[in-house]
Amino acid sequence: MAQTTMGAVIDDLSFLLARANAVSLEAASAALRPFGLKPRSYSVLALALSDHRPSQREIAEYLRLDPSQVVALVDDLQSRGLVERETDPSDRRAKVVTATVDGARLFATAGARVRQAEREVFGVLDEAERAMLRKLIDRVAFPD
Amino acid sequence: MAQTTMGAVIDDLSFLLARANAVSLEAASAALRPFGLKPRSYSVLALALSDHRPSQREIAEYLRLDPSQVVALVDDLQSRGLVERETDPSDRRAKVVTATVDGARLFATAGARVRQAEREVFGVLDEAERAMLRKLIDRVAFPD
DNA sequence: TATTGTTATACTCTATAACTATA
DNA sequence: TATAGTTATAGAGTATAACAATA
Numbered sequence: 001m002a003q004t005t006m007g008a009v010i011d012d013l014s015f016l017l018a019r020a021n022a023v024s025l026e027a028a029s030a031a032l033r034p035f036g037l038k039p040r041s042y043s044v045l046a047l048a049l050s051d052h053r054p055s056q057r058e059i060a061e062y063l064r065l066d067p068s069q070v071v072a073l074v075d076d077l078q079s080r081g082l083v084e085r086e087t088d089p090s091d092r093r094a095k096v097v098t099a100t101v102d103g104a105r106l107f108a109t110a111g112a113r114v115r116q117a118e119r120e121v122f123g124v125l126d127e128a129e130r131a132m133l134r135k136l137i138d139r140v141a142f143p144d
Numbered sequence: 145m146a147q148t149t150m151g152a153v154i155d156d157l158s159f160l161l162a163r164a165n166a167v168s169l170e171a172a173s174a175a176l177r178p179f180g181l182k183p184r185s186y187s188v189l190a191l192a193l194s195d196h197r198p199s200q201r202e203i204a205e206y207l208r209l210d211p212s213q214v215v216a217l218v219d220d221l222q223s224r225g226l227v228e229r230e231t232d233p234s235d236r237r238a239k240v241v242t243a244t245v246d247g248a249r250l251f252a253t254a255g256a257r258v259r260q261a262e263r264e265v266f267g268v269l270d271e272a273e274r275a276m277l278r279k280l281i282d283r284v285a286f287p288d
Numbered sequence: 289t290a291t292t293g294t295t296a297t298a299c300t301c302t303a304t305a306a307c308t309a310t311a
Numbered sequence: 312t313a314t315a316g317t318t319a320t321a322g323a324g325t326a327t328a329a330c331a332a333t334a
Contacts, residue, residue, distance in 0.1 A: 003180040006194075006198065006202060009190065009196060012262065013262060014171075014172050014183075014262050015187060017164060020161060020281050020285035021161050021286060024158040024161050024284070039162065043154060047153055047154070050150075050153045052150050053208045058164040064163060067148045070285070115156075118157060124283045133157065133281070137157075137161060137267060137281075138152070138160050140162070140164040140167060140168070140266060140268060141160045141167060
């Protein structure tokens with residue numbers, strides 16, 4: 001069916017966003033599966049590699065997850081030797097999550113596959129359109 | 145934290161899409177809660193009101209849900225007298241889902257609140273930008 | 289044989305509250 | 312008192328397979 005058979009029955013921006021996200025998420029999940037990663041754990045790994053050295057609290061906010069969910073995600077990555085927890089010396093309550101060498105390596109290879117899957121999903125748009133979409137959607141995603 | 149404190153750590157289009165969707169979904173869920181609806185059931189109700197007279201199978205494809213999930217959603221709406229199931233005379237396996245008068249009425253009032261919530265979420269963009277976003281995202285959501 | 293709807297089940301994800309250690 | 316992380320648990324959502332009715 002899809003748009004052609006049924007037409008734009010629902011044209012709410014939020015519905016289109018939800019459906020596009022479902023399409024994109026499915027492709028990313030499939031690309032990550034061979035690496036034992038999911039979109040969530042992949043995102044945590046990405047943040048663990050950032051110069052910002054994020055705490056779990058920051059990861060939770062950035063990914064819009066409950067802190068308790070981040071515990072489980074980091075537990076999993078840590079048990080596989082992909083990230084490490086370090087107590088922040090300036091605030092001993094906080095734990096900074098950093099990627100290991102193995103984590104960085106896995107992220108590099110998995111990331112290539114994710115970007116490939118992304119090119120397929122967003123390939124219906126040309127380069128300029130993708131840039132435009134990124135700019136617009138970023139403002140909705142991070143309304144500062 | 146958000147973008148300002150942490151910067152654009154992850155700039156994947158798929159990640160931005162996921163986060164924007166989370167923002168939008170949260171607003172829509174909150175707007176629908178007083179009506180006993182969720183984004184999913186609201187979408188089913190919207191489809192049940194369409195001229196297309198969709199079968200459950202078509203609803204499942206359009207919303208990217210498993211047919212068995214549509215059963216549960218329609219069960220709920222039907223038990224509340226908002227939709228009805230009619231056996232399609234041309235294919236007696238299929239069940240067409242149509243909204244009742246009560247369903248149409250609820251959709252009208254709930255829809256107004258959803259659109260209000262949507263204006264808040266997408267209000268960071270001006271009218272032309274929203275139209276552009278809709279056009280771009282529609283092609284990703286329905287790659288025909 | 290294939291498809292629509294249905295049921296059942298196991299699994300994942302989500303939401304919430306309570307607890308600890310630090311601040 | 313408040314915050315970061317953790318644990319536990321219940322609820323919602325998801326995926327899968329099997330089945331009956333119809334094609």
